[in-house]
Amino acid sequence: MDSGTGAGADGPNYVEATQKSLTVLRYLKEHGPATLSEIASGTDSAKSTVYRHLQTLEEAGYLVETDDGYRIGQLYLDYGIEAQRSHPLYEVGKPKVDALAEKVGEKVWLVVEENGYAVYLYLHSGEELYRSFTRVGYRGHLHAFSAGKAILAQMSKSEVNAIIDRRGLPAYTDQTITDPKTLFAELDRIRQQGYALHLNEAVDGGNAIGVPIQHEDGSPAGSICVAGPAHRLNESYLRDELSDLLLGTKNEIELSMRYEA
Amino acid sequence: MDSGTGAGADGPNYVEATQKSLTVLRYLKEHGPATLSEIASGTDSAKSTVYRHLQTLEEAGYLVETDDGYRIGQLYLDYGIEAQRSHPLYEVGKPKVDALAEKVGEKVWLVVEENGYAVYLYLHSGEELYRSFTRVGYRGHLHAFSAGKAILAQMSKSEVNAIIDRRGLPAYTDQTITDPKTLFAELDRIRQQGYALHLNEAVDGGNAIGVPIQHEDGSPAGSICVAGPAHRLNESYLRDELSDLLLGTKNEIELSMRYEA
DNA sequence: CCCCGTTGTTCGCGAGAGTGAAACTTTTGT
DNA sequence: ACAAAAGTTTCACTCTCGCGAACAACGGGG
Numbered sequence: 001m002d003s004g005t006g007a008g009a010d011g012p013n014y015v016e017a018t019q020k021s022l023t024v025l026r027y028l029k030e031h032g033p034a035t036l037s038e039i040a041s042g043t044d045s046a047k048s049t050v051y052r053h054l055q056t057l058e059e060a061g062y063l064v065e066t067d068d069g070y071r072i073g074q075l076y077l078d079y080g081i082e083a084q085r086s087h088p089l090y091e092v093g094k095p096k097v098d099a100l101a102e103k104v105g106e107k108v109w110l111v112v113e114e115n116g117y118a119v120y121l122y123l124h125s126g127e128e129l130y131r132s133f134t135r136v137g138y139r140g141h142l143h144a145f146s147a148g149k150a151i152l153a154q155m156s157k158s159e160v161n162a163i164i165d166r167r168g169l170p171a172y173t174d175q176t177i178t179d180p181k182t183l184f185a186e187l188d189r190i191r192q193q194g195y196a197l198h199l200n201e202a203v204d205g206g207n208a209i210g211v212p213i214q215h216e217d218g219s220p221a222g223s224i225c226v227a228g229p230a231h232r233l234n235e236s237y238l239r240d241e242l243s244d245l246l247l248g249t250k251n252e253i254e255l256s257m258r259y260e261a
Numbered sequence: 262m263d264s265g266t267g268a269g270a271d272g273p274n275y276v277e278a279t280q281k282s283l284t285v286l287r288y289l290k291e292h293g294p295a296t297l298s299e300i301a302s303g304t305d306s307a308k309s310t311v312y313r314h315l316q317t318l319e320e321a322g323y324l325v326e327t328d329d330g331y332r333i334g335q336l337y338l339d340y341g342i343e344a345q346r347s348h349p350l351y352e353v354g355k356p357k358v359d360a361l362a363e364k365v366g367e368k369v370w371l372v373v374e375e376n377g378y379a380v381y382l383y384l385h386s387g388e389e390l391y392r393s394f395t396r397v398g399y400r401g402h403l404h405a406f407s408a409g410k411a412i413l414a415q416m417s418k419s420e421v422n423a424i425i426d427r428r429g430l431p432a433y434t435d436q437t438i439t440d441p442k443t444l445f446a447e448l449d450r451i452r453q454q455g456y457a458l459h460l461n462e463a464v465d466g467g468n469a470i471g472v473p474i475q476h477e478d479g480s481p482a483g484s485i486c487v488a489g490p491a492h493r494l495n496e497s498y499l500r501d502e503l504s505d506l507l508l509g510t511k512n513e514i515e516l517s518m519r520y521e522a
Numbered sequence: 523c524c525c526c527g528t529t530g531t532t533c534g535c536g537a538g539a540g541t542g543a544a545a546c547t548t549t550t551g552t
Numbered sequence: 553a554c555a556a557a558a559g560t561t562t563c564a565c566t567c568t569c570g571c572g573a574a575c576a577a578c579g580g581g582g
Contacts, residue, residue: 012561014317016539017278017569022321029340032347037529046571051531056275060283061376061400072344074373074380077398079290080341083333085396086293112335115322119335135346137338139322273532277568278540298558307542312560525582532575540568547560552553 020045021053025062025072033069080137087112087121089213089222092256094122097224100249101126104226104242106233109134111147111210112222116166118148121222132206132227143183144172146198146210147225152183153190154212154220160187175200195243198227199235207233211246213253221257224249281306282314286323286333294330341398348373348382350474350483353517355383358485361510362387365487365503367494370395372408372471373483377427379409382483393467393488404444405433407459407471408486413444414451415473415481421448436461456504457484461491468494472507474514482518485510 008019023043028034031042036054040047054070057063061075084090093110101108101124110122117139134140142148142163152160161180169178177183190196198208208227215221226233226242233242269280284304289295292303301311315331318324322336345351354371362369362385371383378400395401403409403424413421422441430439438444451457459469469488476482487494487503494503 008317009320012539013313014320015278015282015313017276018282018314018317019321020570021276021279021282022323025340029343035529036531047530048532048572049570052274052276052569053279056269056279058376059270059275060280061378062283064375071347072340074341074344074348074375074382074398075400076337076344077341077380077382078400079286079333079398080335080338081396081398082290083335083337086332087335114325114335115319117322119338121335121338135342137335137340137342139336139339273568281540296558297560308559309543309561310541313540523582525580527580528578530575530577533573535571536569537571538567538569541564541566543563545560545562547558549558550556552555 020049021057024050024053025057028063028070028072033066033071035069039070084121084136088257089253090121093213093222093224093253096249096252096256097122098124100124100224100226100245104245106226106228107132109147109225109227110222111151111225113142113148113151113220114139116142116163118142118145118151120147134227141167141170141172143169144176145225146196146208146227147223148210149186149190149196149198150210150212150223150225151220153187153196154214154218157184160184173200193243194247196223197235197238200230205230207235207238209233209238209242209246211243211250213250213257216258224253281310282318285311285314286318289324289331289333294327294332296330300331345382345397349518350514351382354474354483354485354514357510357513357517358383359385361385361485361487361506365506367487367489368393370408370486370488371483372412372486374403374409374412374481375400377403377424379403379406379412381408395488402428402431402433404430405437406486407457407469407488408484409471410447410451410457410459411471411473411484411486412481414448414457415475415479418445421445434461454504455508458496458499459488460496466491468496468499470494470499470503470507472504472511474511474518477519485514 024039027039027042036047036050040050043050058065061073063070063073089110089112097108097110105126107126108124109120112119112121118141120134120136120138123136142152164180169183171178177186194211196210200207206227207230208225210223210225212223213221224246226246285300288300288303297308297311297315301308304311319326322334324331324334350371350373358369358371366387368387369385370381373380373382379402381395381397381399384397403413425441430444432439438447455472457471461468467488468491469486471484471486473484474482485507487507
């Protein structure tokens, strides 16, 4: 799912020992529980080296040793929920997202940009059961989903280019935009109509609509997004009905950001 | 809230650079957004040192630079939700906890032990609004709450002593057991009656009841816990009504663990 | 019951990475 | 426009980190 840069950037401005520890943690997150030997061969490091990293990380709570090897620790959940709750958009956006989800009865997402990725910060499920492949905390490329494109549309061309350089434009499905020129045209369209659509691009065949949330100066704060199965969220329903509701919620959130802070 | 060991254990088996990175991250989690200079003075390190750690951690997604300084990144949420969902008890315990919460209309928790702490893995809120100071991902000492005591009660004396040595017995309120002897007597009582009570010990003046969940071999897998305001969850209601319901759920979960794995 | 293959832990050494002080640059506030 | 503070880069020294090898602890099979 990642571009596969491996261990991370090097140079004199990075701490390699830390990078090695984080590589171990990422290996465990992606592969599930693993033994010392597995991790050592999976990360191309000496057993003794991995051993010391594991000791350090366990002592700090970042991982746990169980019957079937080492696993990611619930300390991440502690830090993660803290990060979620203390995000500037969360407190302001959550009640509005909840209200919108109750009204439309579909999944509504609150999405922000971080490290060049779209991060799904919060979800209200609404009534309908709809199994999306996304979940809270999910990180994906900005260009591949409506919520991310809504965020990109608020950025300057150079900012978008910086993100393309950093994260690339990988294809999630055969509908994904993988060409910068096409992407910029799409972002123009989004700016004009005020919302981003996502039709059959997702791996699960669902549709979605995303609307940007902006700071007072026009810089992107995030986006809200309604997602669901294509048969219920067809294009005309998205364009004619949902877009107005989302734009209303967008305005409410932007007002709250200004006067409740 | 922590015993305050600071940076972590040292010795030849630990990676100090990693510990320094994790110290920076913990500082940010506990103090909220902070600038380079603040972090440097707050962690007793040179600015240039902290600088390189921050670069490394940001590049890896563990933190983000914003207007008001560096903050914990939502990558923690990604890893944390993953850790939660993939925990052995989560998949099995969640549906049963949900069912119990619907029935009793109170908050029901799923709690596990990790690194010598009680970790609140999952919550179903039930109907009633009750603002507990706990939240998903919270880590606290095992001896200070009913859920944790229910877990301790399933451990051998030496295991309990090991945890006392590691984490101590700090007082959360004036009702907290801070003496090993008293604690072991309490654990005996819990083993006899099958559940742990928590009356007015918590900082928020709430009551709670915790019931252990055990593996087939008797070792502790975690516990379930109902918590709420003391006026609704008085002692006789906990003992006479809730305890049976909880013990029923406990059995369901233990059965699922055996035959659905 | 012992042997052997594997996994986990300890040891010792050399390279080079991490550290902090200080110089330098940029930003902020007045 | 200036001063003060924050952030970034440079540099030399030291000690950590990483590796390989040796050692110990299992565990399964003959």
